[in-house]
Amino acid sequence: MTMLGETTHDAMVLARSVGYYRNRRPILADVNLTIATGGRWVLLGPNGVGKSTLLEMIAMRTYPNVGELRVFGDRTVAGSDPERRRTRVTIVSAAFGHNIGSGMNPLTVVVSGIPRGTKDSADEAYEKVYAMMRRLGIAYLAGKQWRNLSEGERTRVMISRALVSPANLLIFDEPTTGLDLGGRETVLRELSALASRGDERTMLLVTHQVEASPPDSTISR
Structure with missing residues (x-):
């Protein structure tokens, strides 16, 4: 599998012949990727x-068990990545949603995307969060419980959380899954x-659907 961006200069992500095996079964093989x-x-x-x-x-x-993967210019190796480097990446996926407590307030979930110690005060953080939830049409979810949200509502909460975070790299894994046409x-x-x-x-x-791609994006297959 080869997916190449335009240049390797100052690449945020660089994969060279990356592979991943689980129980001797290949999950990925020969991935070459430049972002x-x-x-x-x-x-796609x-x-x-x-x-x-x-x-x-x-x-x-x-972590890959074959090849080389660099993120932010440094090679990723199990056990050697400081937490501060991980916080520069935020990921939206169904797997992340499964780790959220069933009684969690969606507002709290979104606020958790803003790490402690940022320059924002508590009032500024909540103002930013409410603004993002309004843009994504989910401000009405504040005060509800995670267990009572639909799949589409959960997806939009997690996207809101990613967008308010200060992460340098935003990753969205099938972000329109479970959304109706208006939500998508x-x-x-x-x-x-x-x-x-x-x-x-x-x-x-x-994504596996080209119509679920923002129109101004570079697509690799």
Whole structure:
């Protein structure tokens, strides 16, 4: 599998012949990938080819056992990545949603995307969170419980959490799953608006549907 961006100079993510085996079974093999800093990238491919595993490796939650993977210029090696480097990546996925407590307030989930110690005061953080939830049409979820949310509502909560975070790399794994047509259009419009608002963060979106890609993105297959 070869997926190359435009350049390896100052690449945010660089994979060379990366592979991943689990119980001697190949999950990924020969992945070559370059993601330049500041771009909008879409990784397009059918289900079951290891896209989510690749994202977990880029987010430094899993590590390749074949080849070389560099994120922010440094090679990722199990046990050697400081937590501060991981916080520079935020990932939106169904797996992350499964780790959220059933009684959690969606507002608290979104606020947790802003780490402690940032320059924002508590009032500023909540103002930012409410603004993002309004843009994604989920301000009404504040005060509810995670267990009572639909799949689409959970997805939009997790996207809101990612967008308020200070992470340098935003990863979205099938972000329109479970959304109705209106919800999907809202999410794609918000992701497309990042560049117009001067947001220079790098975005990587993974999907198996080309129509679920923001229109201004670079697509790799």
